[in-house]
Amino acid sequence: QVQLVESGGGLVQVGGSLRLSCTISGGTVSNYAMGWFRQAPGKEREFVAVINRGGAATSVKDRFTISRDNAVNAVYLEMNNLIPEDTAVYYCAAGVKVWWSRFYSPRTQAEYNYWGQGAQVTVSS
Secondary structure (H helix, E strand, C coil): CCEEEEECCEEEECCCCEEEEEEEECCCHHHCEEEEEEECCCCCCEEEEEECCCCCEEECCCCEEEEEEHHHCEEEEEECCCCHHHCEEEEEEEECCCCCCCCCCCCCHHHCCEECCCEEEEEEC
């Protein structure tokens, strides 16, 4: 059974940086499209970034970078120049469908099969 575990969240001041990690067990990270989503208080969960099976990365924010380390079966979200609006619970997700190409980059929650428990990120002003 595939399980995802996020780590690296915490409290950071405005302008600071954090790197979230997501480790996958029961599966191989390069066999999945790996995404990051976030949910702020009172808001819906939203897409942040994805790295597809082919290794191509997409992020909705220039300040955020998603990457993958196949050797340790992990995916990361590097967040720089953080602002209070980035405060949210950040979720890692893994998805795969037999009809997807290696370079398909899913952006909706419904396309993902597995989810982590979430990591809280709080940006203080």
